Amino acid sequence: MTRSAKEWIDKAEGDWNSALLLYRARKHPNYDNACFHAHQCAEKYLKARLEEAGIDFEKTHNLIDLLKLSLAIEPSWKTLRPALKVLNGYAVDARYPGFSADKDEAKAALAHCRTVRKTVRQSFGLPV
DSSP, X not given: OOHHHHHHHHHHHHHHHHHHHHHHOSSSOOHHHHHHHHHHHHHHHXXXXXXXXXXXXXXXXXXXXXXXXXXXXXXXXXXXXXXXHHHHTTSSGGGSTTOOOOHHHHHHHHHHHHHHHHHHHHHTTOOO
């Protein structure tokens, strides 16, 4: 694994852990930010795989654009499109007024992220 891909994975895991902590907090759960970090985790995992393959990508938070680039090396990942479409909605909106996630929405975001995380980690031969 390239050093850069490892850095992306480390950052993705940081977002994964943050999403879980924010969702599971007993006193002050933050479902908006759990959704945001679920998106960030998926984004960084896709970027890690692209980096490992030597595929250049623009600075973007659009998971569908990153998926399109990834399909050249991982064609079976087309099954991730529905999960990534949902997570895409949390890139920006979850950080601003006008959006409020509830527990069920955050739970679904984490489930979608878990699917993406597992798929990418398997492609690297990492434990899931």
